[in-house]
Amino acid sequence: MMKLQKATSFALFAVLDLAAQPERPQSVIEIAERYGISAHHLAKVLRDLGRAGIVNSARGVGGGYRLVANPKRLTLLDIIQIFEPPGREPAGGNDPELATDAGRALRLVLDEIDEHVLATFRSITVSTMLKLMVRRPWSASLERSAPKAATGR
Amino acid sequence: MGGALQGPPMKLAATAEKSAALHIRQAVRADVPALIALDEEVTGLAKPKYWEEIFDRYGAPRRQPLFFLVAEQGGRIEGFIVGEVRAWEFGSPPCGWIFAIQVRPTTRLAGVATQLYNALCDAFRRTGVKKVRTMMARNNQLILSFFRSQGMMAGPFIELETTLE
Ligand SMILES: CC(C)(COP(=O)(O)OP(=O)(O)OC[C@H]1O[C@@H](n2cnc3c(N)ncnc32)[C@H](O)[C@@H]1OP(=O)(O)O)[C@@H](O)C(=O)NCCC(=O)NCCS
Numbered sequence: 001m002m003k004l005q006k007a008t009s010f011a012l013f014a015v016l017d018l019a020a021q022p023e024r025p026q027s028v029i030e031i032a033e034r035y036g037i038s039a040h041h042l043a044k045v046l047r048d049l050g051r052a053g054i055v056n057s058a059r060g061v062g063g064g065y066r067l068v069a070n071p072k073r074l075t076l077l078d079i080i081q082i083f084e085p086p087g088r089e090p091a092g093g094n095d096p097e098l099a100t101d102a103g104r105a106l107r108l109v110l111d112e113i114d115e116h117v118l119a120t121f122r123s124i125t126v127s128t129m130l131k132l133m134v135r136r137p138w139s140a141s142l143e144r145s146a147p148k149a150a151t152g153r
Numbered sequence: 154m155g156g157a158l159q160g161p162p163m164k165l166a167a168t169a170e171k172s173a174a175l176h177i178r179q180a181v182r183a184d185v186p187a188l189i190a191l192d193e194e195v196t197g198l199a200k201p202k203y204w205e206e207i208f209d210r211y212g213a214p215r216r217q218p219l220f221f222l223v224a225e226q227g228g229r230i231e232g233f234i235v236g237e238v239r240a241w242e243f244g245s246p247p248c249g250w251i252f253a254i255q256v257r258p259t260t261r262l263a264g265v266a267t268q269l270y271n272a273l274c275d276a277f278r279r280t281g282v283k284k285v286r287t288m289m290a291r292n293n294q295l296i297l298s299f300f301r302s303q304g305m306m307a308g309p310f311i312e313l314e315t316t317l318e
Contacts, residue, residue, distance in 0.1 A: 075298075115291060120307070123297035131304060 002117065008083040010037055010045045015079055016133070018055060018067040019126045025057075025064030045083075052082050069126075076129070077121035175265065177272045180221040180233065182208050187230045188223070195255045207235070220276050224256075224265050232256035234269040238280050243310065249277030249285040254296070270303055288312060 004012075014031050028046060032039035046065055049055045054069045069078075097103050180188070185204050193199040210219065219237040223230050234254045240247040251273065256265045277285055286308055289296050 119291040119294075119297065122294050123301050125298060125302065128298075128301050131302070135304065137306075 004080065005083055006041065007045050007048075008080050010035075010042050011049055011079050011083055012076065013037075014042065014046055014049065014065070015054065015067060015074070015126055016129055018065055019071040020130055020133075022067060022071075025062065025066045027064045030064075048082060049079075054079070054082075067126075071126035071130070074126045075122055076124045076126075077118065080121055175224055175226045175231070175268065177222055177224050177268055180208075180223045184223055184230060188233060191230055191233070191255060191257060194257065218276075218280060220273055222269055222272055222276075224269055226260075231260040232265045232269055234266075234273050236273050236277070236285075238277065238282055245310075247280075247282050249274070249280075249282045251285065251287040254299075266299055267303070284308075286310075 013035050017031050017034065018026060028039050028043045032042045046055060046057070050057060050065075054067065054074065055065050056068050057063065057065045095103075098107060185208060189199060189201050189204050192204065207221070219235075221235050222233060224232040232255055234251065236249055236251040238247050239245075239250045251270075254266055254269060256269075274285060285305070287300060287305070289300070291297075
């Protein structure tokens, strides 16, 4: 059910790639090719991250994007909120049907889910994500559920 | 020996590279006043009865071991962690359960909690359990980030509550 906007996922991929190799600036093309995504769209996303003070870029030889935020303190929520403003109401905003008992009960349930989502994104830093990528807990469960699918990973 | 803890004796690796003088050991009754003071410094609430009670529980015979570790540096307690092995709650096989961790505010971000956590996990491992769980306030971002940084993720249980009317 939970789905992130394309721009948000692109931003998370880019930040994770830059954080994984902090000493090496990377170009838009390079990151876009790694994920098979639109370089044009990624360029815009990186500009937004630059305006938010999370990355910066240098031109010329040895240039490219770098992470300037502290990966141990930068949370997934910090990045997500740039692209998905919290004002977006998942349950249809202020539609009149939501002012009914059924509407209010539904809102209570959706709010409960939102609370969990926010607490999760708020507590996971970029460094924690990098550790997760190194541990690869999914490969164990892949091997257990479908040994063939896991070969070569 | 009222303050003696149950459970296997702690054999802690020399995790001394980062902070040479930090020493992790089991808590003893003589630590109680310092623990009450540290807890008060962190939470703003003095709970002498609560801490006395935890130590009284150590004295009583228990089926499952309880672990109470402190991090000491220069004779001062800088942090602690408390956990126990819990068995068969809602059909879950025995697991390590962490129910408190605190580090003195002026000593934070120096890896003290990480050392306490690793020492407790070692102790849990020696009892043979395979999982470690904990529960904390959803809005306590600090402690949530800490446990996440140790690789913990949401487990298969959901906490529910109701107001009794
Ligand atoms: C959570 C707590 C135990 C961490 O203690 P600590 O000794 O500072 O922790 P460490 O130095 O071992 O930190 C380990 C990791 O936790 C995470 N972390 C710790 N403090 C953090 C903070 N302020 N912001 C974001 N992440 C943090 C980091 O990933 C850190 O790794 P890093 O230093 O490499 O970035 C301590 O802050 C504390 O006691 N907080 C209050 C706890 C509380 O509310 N207790 C009441 C319920 S029992």
